[in-house]
Amino acid sequence: MGLKPYFSFLVFLLPAMVFLESNAQFNDISDIASVINIGQEVIRVVSASWQKIDSIHGTEEAHPTSFFRGSISQTQRMVLSRMADVSRRTTSLENTVKTSLNDIGRLLMEIPAKLRWELKLGTLATAIRQVMTAEESMSTYSKALDSTSKGGVALEVSTLEDFATSTVSHSSHSIRSLLENIHSLVVPKHNSLGGEGIFKLLLATMQDGGSGLCSIHQSPQQLIYNLYNLVTLAEIKGYAMMQFSWMLLKLYNKGNFTLEAELMRERVEARMDEKIQAVRTAMTRASRELWVCDPAHHEENETFVQLTNVLQGHIENEVDLNPKGTCRENCAYYQYARVHDCFKGLFCKKQPKCNGRIFDCRFIDSDASVCLSKGGSTHRKYDWIEYENGRTLGRKGSCERGSTKVDSWWRWLFWHCSYCLCLCDEVGTKSDRYFSLHPSLARGVEDVTTDSNRAVTGLRFVKVARVIHLQIQDGVVLPGGIINSSTLQWRPIKPFNVNDPKIRRDVDYHIVTWEQRAIDLDDLTAPEGSVLTGVQLRRIGSHLNLEILTTPFNFTSGRLAQRASSEWISNDNTPAAVTEPRKEIKMSSPDVPTKCPLRSTVISQHDQYIRFTHSDIDRDVAQTTVPFLDAQPVVPDPPSLLVGAGIFYKGKRNCGGFIAPKVITYDYSKHLHLKDL
Structure with missing residues (x-):
């Protein structure tokens, strides 16, 4: 008899818990309304449960002492089995939420101590963890009830009664108080000095140049949204625990609690609405761009790729720079030349x-000691050069092959045959300087015979067979803008050999040379109602330029339109434009990017460009092609729909820096509203 009211409650609560598990993948950035819908569903289920309990409680006498010791029917055993299953599902859901809690931990490491205190993120994280811990206790009791139904040791009534009482009490550590504290951090009661909500403060922190936030792997808007998800989920869990506790206390004849439950329902609805208003305001102002910080340790072909032997420092005597073998000019005369001979087999x-x-020759000093790089090196010719006048190029250290003396000489007392430091632009097997011009398309867009409903979810630069490709990750789009995280996949690169006669220059690949070494830096966004489904690099004049493919989609159904509806988006502006020409970013004395002591910050803006060039002569003997290309995956975590992409330049003063991709996440704020119950 005494078990019936409790099991009736469980039967009503079960649909809500199943709804939670089947529709809320919180490691995905899903339909922004789904968390709200879950909360509203729980509220409706709880209301229905109260009605059921009131009807049963009015006709049956509750026996708390036998509440978990009475005989259990087969139907009741089935319900207990379902309850245990729900408990397991809830535990899985909580593990997912803890990933978002870890994001707060990473965020705390990236912001200054003062802002950390103002944001009170640590306080928020602690309160949320306490709510989750309390729910773990409730899960433990659910499993114990399952054990009781199978003849195990009975759970004492006093245990459940104490849990229920502490949950709804007014003490500072109760679930009731924790939910109020969490809400006050998000939506302060008084917007006085220091009383701004966390969403607003976090937005201000990111707008003030929180470049370290790039380690979070979320766009600022996505970070605010996922924090909102976390807070709202804690509210939902806490509300369910409180309502469950009042039901238990009523079954224990400790009171009626109907009014308390109703007031709490109204309070939770009001708090949910206030949170929505706060997060919408912050999200509409937050950037949706995502890029990745420099890693703690650089590793070629993992964190970066580079062009090699493009405009590389090269020592040559002027006697070999002209077909007549004369020394009648000076080094500066040879701004464009070729090596014609090797006079007497000298250096x-x-x-x-x-x-x-050969380009841009210059004279530094007549005599020098040159450290040739170790044999087999394809990237460098020299480690360092020390001139007789004391000037040293590169970082002088030990020389594995031993330094080589290089001395200029006089010819007939009239002409000085000088050794010049020039730039060598040599296309060959030792120079990786190719970019693929092939499009990278989401599956289903690339193959029109496949209805895979996939969109781009990430980008990265990769080098395959000496050719640099812009590779995409894609995933299946589900109703409500959800990305199915289990379907994420990097689309395979189709490698090709630039020497293959079927592969055509300027059609299949772009080659970087002295004349065509510029890459455009742009941020490209899809039209309203479309998402990113492909990218490609193309040529505009001598520039390498980004283009994105966008496809219309239905947010509610998640369905993408047919390939014929897709549209390529680009910025065709050039430096030669009459109005607002594209502007160049110039590096100053750039060192090798991986040797720069400070982490890069964003330098470029939309509608600019940068040229590949050589590293600084004094710092690196002009041996390295800069900038490098950042090869780290730019993938939102949790995954998100994307509506745009870009290429930008990041670096520091006197640093070669990196050309890197960025992505623009979908704006979920426009779908965020609280529906009437």
């Missing part, structure tokens, strides 16, 4: 020849 015989074009 030119000891170093790799420049088989390409």
